[in-house]
Amino acid sequence: xTELTPVFQNDTPLYDQLYRYIIAQIRSGALPAGEKLPxxxxxAEHLGLSLTTVERAYGLLTAEGYLEPRPRSGYRVTPxxxxxxxEPPPPAPPxxxxxxxxxxxxxxxxxxxSVFPYATWARLTKEAVYENPDLLQRGExxxxxxxxxxxxxxxxxxxxxxxxxxxxxxGAGLEALMWVLLQLFPREVFALEDPGHTALRRLLDNxxxxxxxxxxxxxxxxxxALEASGAKLAYVTPSHQFPTGVTTPxxxxxxxxxxxxxxxxxxxIEDDYDVEFRYTSRPIPAMQGQDGGERVIYAGTFSRTLAPxxxxxxxxxxxxxxERYQTKFGHASSTVSRFEQETLRRFLASGAYSxxxxxxxxxxxxxxxxxxxxxxxxGEVRGADAGLHLLFTLPGREETDLxxxxxxxxxxxxxxxxxxxxxxxxxxTLVLGFAxxxxxxxxxxxxxxxxxxxxx
Amino acid sequence: xTELTPVFQNDTPLYDQLYRYIIAQIRSGALPAGEKLPxxxxxAEHLGLSLTTVERAYGLLTAEGYLEPRPRSGYRVTPxxxxxxxEPPPPAPPxxxxxxxxxxxxxxxxxxxSVFPYATWARLTKEAVYENPDLLQRGExxxxxxxxxxxxxxxxxxxxxxxxxxxxxxGAGLEALMWVLLQLFPREVFALEDPGHTALRRLLDNxxxxxxxxxxxxxxxxxxALEASGAKLAYVTPSHQFPTGVTTPxxxxxxxxxxxxxxxxxxxIEDDYDVEFRYTSRPIPAMQGQDGGERVIYAGTFSRTLAPxxxxxxxxxxxxxxERYQTKFGHASSTVSRFEQETLRRFLASGAYSxxxxxxxxxxxxxxxxxxxxxxxxGEVRGADAGLHLLFTLPGREETDLxxxxxxxxxxxxxxxxxxxxxxxxxxTLVLGFAxxxxxxxxxxxxxxxxxxxxx
Numbered sequence: 022x023t024e025l026t027p028v029f030q031n032d033t034p035l036y037d038q039l040y041r042y043i044i045a046q047i048r049s050g051a052l053p054a055g056e057k058l059p060x061x062x063x064x065a066e067h068l069g070l071s072l073t074t075v076e077r078a079y080g081l082l083t084a085e086g087y088l089e090p091r092p093r094s095g096y097r098v099t100p101x102x103x104x105x106x107x108e109p110p111p112p113a114p115p116x117x118x119x120x121x122x123x124x125x126x127x128x129x130x131x132x133x134x135s136v137f138p139y140a141t142w143a144r145l146t147k148e149a150v151y152e153n154p155d156l157l158q159r160g161e162x163x164x165x166x167x168x169x170x171x172x173x174x175x176x177x178x179x180x181x182x183x184x185x186x187x188x189x190x191x192g193a194g195l196e197a198l199m200w201v202l203l204q205l206f207p208r209e210v211f212a213l214e215d216p217g218h219t220a221l222r223r224l225l226d227n228x229x230x231x232x233x234x235x236x237x238x239x240x241x242x243x244x245x246a247l248e249a250s251g252a253k254l255a256y257v258t259p260s261h262q263f264p265t266g267v268t269t270p271x272x273x274x275x276x277x278x279x280x281x282x283x284x285x286x287x288x289x290i291e292d293d294y295d296v297e298f299r300y301t302s303r304p305i306p307a308m309q310g311q312d313g314g315e316r317v318i319y320a321g322t323f324s325r326t327l328a329p330x331x332x333x334x335x336x337x338x339x340x341x342x343x344e345r346y347q348t349k350f351g352h353a354s355s356t357v358s359r360f361e362q363e364t365l366r367r368f369l370a371s372g373a374y375s376x377x378x379x380x381x382x383x384x385x386x387x388x389x390x391x392x393x394x395x396x397x398x399x400g401e402v403r404g405a406d407a408g409l410h411l412l413f414t415l416p417g418r419e420e421t422d423l424x425x426x427x428x429x430x431x432x433x434x435x436x437x438x439x440x441x442x443x444x445x446x447x448x449x450t451l452v453l454g455f456a457x458x459x460x461x462x463x464x465x466x467x468x469x470x471x472x473x474x475x476x477x
Numbered sequence: 478x479t480e481l482t483p484v485f486q487n488d489t490p491l492y493d494q495l496y497r498y499i500i501a502q503i504r505s506g507a508l509p510a511g512e513k514l515p516x517x518x519x520x521a522e523h524l525g526l527s528l529t530t531v532e533r534a535y536g537l538l539t540a541e542g543y544l545e546p547r548p549r550s551g552y553r554v555t556p557x558x559x560x561x562x563x564e565p566p567p568p569a570p571p572x573x574x575x576x577x578x579x580x581x582x583x584x585x586x587x588x589x590x591s592v593f594p595y596a597t598w599a600r601l602t603k604e605a606v607y608e609n610p611d612l613l614q615r616g617e618x619x620x621x622x623x624x625x626x627x628x629x630x631x632x633x634x635x636x637x638x639x640x641x642x643x644x645x646x647x648g649a650g651l652e653a654l655m656w657v658l659l660q661l662f663p664r665e666v667f668a669l670e671d672p673g674h675t676a677l678r679r680l681l682d683n684x685x686x687x688x689x690x691x692x693x694x695x696x697x698x699x700x701x702a703l704e705a706s707g708a709k710l711a712y713v714t715p716s717h718q719f720p721t722g723v724t725t726p727x728x729x730x731x732x733x734x735x736x737x738x739x740x741x742x743x744x745x746i747e748d749d750y751d752v753e754f755r756y757t758s759r760p761i762p763a764m765q766g767q768d769g770g771e772r773v774i775y776a777g778t779f780s781r782t783l784a785p786x787x788x789x790x791x792x793x794x795x796x797x798x799x800e801r802y803q804t805k806f807g808h809a810s811s812t813v814s815r816f817e818q819e820t821l822r823r824f825l826a827s828g829a830y831s832x833x834x835x836x837x838x839x840x841x842x843x844x845x846x847x848x849x850x851x852x853x854x855x856g857e858v859r860g861a862d863a864g865l866h867l868l869f870t871l872p873g874r875e876e877t878d879l880x881x882x883x884x885x886x887x888x889x890x891x892x893x894x895x896x897x898x899x900x901x902x903x904x905x906t907l908v909l910g911f912a913x914x915x916x917x918x919x920x921x922x923x924x925x926x927x928x929x930x931x932x933x
């Protein structure tokens with residue numbers, strides 16, 4: 022048996038010093054795997070320590086896998102030791118040097134998080150994690166029942182969505198839920214709005230999946246073009262289309278539903294993008310609630326109404342698709358941590374989400390008003406009756422020239438053509454967000470753009 | 478102008494009663510959209526209230542979007558009101574009646590969360606959310622730099638993985654990261670271990686993607702069969718294969734690497750499944766660290782070592798693939814909430830994760846020992862030198878008969894054939910987990926199985 026000869030200092034507990042000494046002997050190989058250690062009593066006597074001290078040290082070493090007690094045979098160094106560091110991992114490398122970033126105040130994806138109910142969210146997060154140890158186990162792949170129920174209730178009151186919790190699927194962002202759709206429909210062709218948001222298009226491109234761009238008109242996706250496309254799945258954003266800003270009126274919605282009903286296997290994916298922010302008229306209830314044919318898949322996200330770093334989105338599937346989901350995905354785990362689901366559930370159930378929506382609605386309204394005021398005397402403003410972006414056209418100007426000039430002046434601006442798969446409906450058109458542009462800064466920011474655009 | 482005639486009680490603040498009264502009038506339509514309200518002073522006088530009371534009420538109503546102040550024109554009811562409920566959403570429906578569940582103590586996916594360092598995790602969660610309001614903004618699609626750095630450091634010390642933070646991709650579970658791989662490799666054919674875990678196979682099936690099952694032998698995936706398969710991407714679990722329990726030795730790992738180097742565009746996906754739990758020998762360092770040809774993609778998850786409801790996993794991409802990732806996905810958001818990333822970073826950096834691994838390692842070792850002890854006198858036990866499951870064979874018995882008998886006795890058991898795409902290598906073989914089977918319960922649980930299997 023190897024002799025143990027620790028040297029003790031005065032500064033830290035003796036059991037801790039003995040514990041670290043024995044670990045060091047094991048790691049250096051001085052105490053090899055399988056080696057027998059002295060009994061606790063013998064070691065205590067040998068080192069002039071109390072039995073309690075040695076019991077504590079051996080107890081820790083056993084709990085942590087360095088020693089194993091053998092009945093009537095004392096303690097041995099465990100044969101198998103993973104190379105676990107006793108020290109914390111090395112510190113992370115320093116942050117990389119950040120490139121100077123362009124001014125993002127006109128960003129269309131920005132969200133003002135300064136009005137986020139941070140204290141409430143933090144408190145609910147703390148409550149969720151401290152009060153629910155049962156949430157450590159695997160939850161349902163669709164998400165936790167209670168959250169799905171709370172969401173179904175909220176969407177019913179708010180958007181006229183009709184569903185049971187069985188139809189709700191929670192996921193870590195809309196893109197994660199697009200993966201669900203891509204597996205529910207592995208071969209079907211998508212119809213995408215053109216112009217339209219690029220995220221789904223990029224995903225389909227990355228996977229080599231087929232899709233057809235279908236042009237928009239002043240009322241939304243053109244239904245004759247959709248019919249002609251031969252697509253089975255039409256992805257629409259009828260509340261406030263991105264980027265055109267069109268709100269699809271009731272009549273066109275009815276035509277879209279009739280398109281879906283006309284053939285088996287057709288579905289509308291209703292992404293209720295930006296429904297929360299309206300400035301001139303009431304929102305139209307969701308198509309899902311008017312869908313008697315079970316052909317509408319409803320999608321939404323909390324990333325724009327809460328914060329971009331909170332990754333929770335949802336699908337409401339028609340009942341037959343919900344069953345198909347259960348069959349295909351019942352085994353999987355949700356992509357959203359159950360603690361986060363519970364935090365969100367509390368946030369919804371307490372009414373805090375409704376209050377937050379009202380508050381940010383007021384803030385964004387004032388920003389939209391300020392920007393529209395600066396722009397309407399300069400060029401054509403469209404699509405500003407809802408949402409967090411608008412279209413601004415300077416007739417006769419080239420979009421690429423405008424965005425380049427803006428860039429040289431330090432601003433990140435998006436032109437309409439970025440979102441067009443076909444021809445650009447209106448040249449010289451910029452897509453400007455205002456969620457990140459405080460109202461009092463609008464005059465100066467727009468003034469900078471005027472200068473940049475006017476310069477020779 | 479509509480007359481306002483609230484009736485005040487004594488029990489709640491007057492400004493709050495006035496606020497609620499005005500909302501009720503708006504919602505009932507008694508105060509229609511666009512209607513002008515009395516000036517604050519006039520209303521205060523009319524109702525016998527202090528100006529402060531009316532100012533507070535009007536202030537709240539303005540902030541929440543019910544009223545809008547027009548310069549020199551007083552307050553008007555806003556024209557656009559989303560149908561936001563003032564009450565919290567209806568309570569969730571009652572939980573469904575749960576079907577009686579089978580005994581899951583032999584489950585291969587179970588994790589014992591009773592030893593989860595809950596208090597530490599809760600405290601770190603609280604600190605992460607209270608101390609980091611900057612985390613509300615969108616983070617990098619790969620995950621936050623600091624966490625990636627901490628993970629790179631940990632994996633280097635622990636598994637000999639060599640990478641910079643740029644090569645790390647964080648995602649909400651391994652399946653979310655598989656979507657990344659499927660987009661990086663939209664057409665390539667996968668080689669999957671046969672027998673093997675079903676999750677990736679199901680995903681590929683759901684998407685109609687091609688894959689080839691490649692059989693295992695006593696040392697891991699058979700390399701001649703892999704070569705013959707024509708696949709470009711080989712998904713392997715060399716630390717403790719599921720379900721065979723094989724640990725791929727150094728020589729076979731070298732052959733797998735040579736397979737990858739033999740042709741351009743070939744990659745190994747090294748899923749380091751269950752490396753954390755070893756009982757008889759030290760783990761072999763990761764192939765990734767020995768990969769001089771940049772052909773190993775390393776994958777791991779925290780779901781088995783922390784808790785199933787915590788959805789964080791990672792890929793370590795070779796540098797060229799990391800660049801391709803940035804190009805294809807730089808725009809997207811991470812699927813993991815930044816608060817959760819920060820909690821995990823603190824958990825790693827503080828050494829708490831290492832301590833936790835040692836502690837659960839000791840617990841799982843005792844459970845493994847107890848189960849092996851009960852089984853080895855009854856049948857053949859294999860694959861028990863690592864991981865959280867083992868293979869148990871009763872020669873001459875039919876696997877389907879055994880699992881059916883177990884089910885009738887109330888136990889959920891898995892047979893080897895569930896994981897086989899080709900022929901079953903060893904009939905009468907069950908795959909038994911022990912993570913969820915406390916050591917003292919092993920004799921009784923195994924005794925129940927013996928009874929169930931022995932009955933006529």
